Amino acid sequence: MHDALDFAHHEDTLKSIKPQSEQMRILTLMLQDVCSCCDFIQSYAKDSQFCTSTSSVSLAFVNVVFLGKRTLKNIGGGPEEKIKELSDVLVKRRNAFLDQATISTEITAFQILD
Helix, strand or coil: CCCCCHHHHCHHHHHCCCCCCHHHHHHHHHHHHHHHHHHHHHHHHHCCCCCCCCCCCCHHHHHHHCCCCCCCCCCCCCHHHHHHHHHHHHHHHHHHHHHHHHHHHHHHHHHHHC
16 A cells, blocks of 8 residues: 555645546545555454464464564465455556556646647
8 A cells, every 4th residue: 555655745746636637536546445455454353363373383482483473364365365456456556547647747748848
């Protein structure tokens, strides 16, 4: 999410987006995707098995090895696929957003030249 929305740190970029533009439509979709990411994280964190180890190794040993970090269940699949899917959508939308910005800049430059 951070990488997909890195342009948000540039206040001027956001201020220049017109409300009815294609960029605003894409940005709105990106924000909806962020909400989907948050819903996924929230539902996964509510899972009672979220903090359990998937191996037969004792939980105390796992805590020592991972220095208190949570270990996710289903390490071999499941959530990783969903995370990749959500990430891919954000990357696709970011590229569309930036492509639209490039097109808008080119159009403006041509209008200035004329």
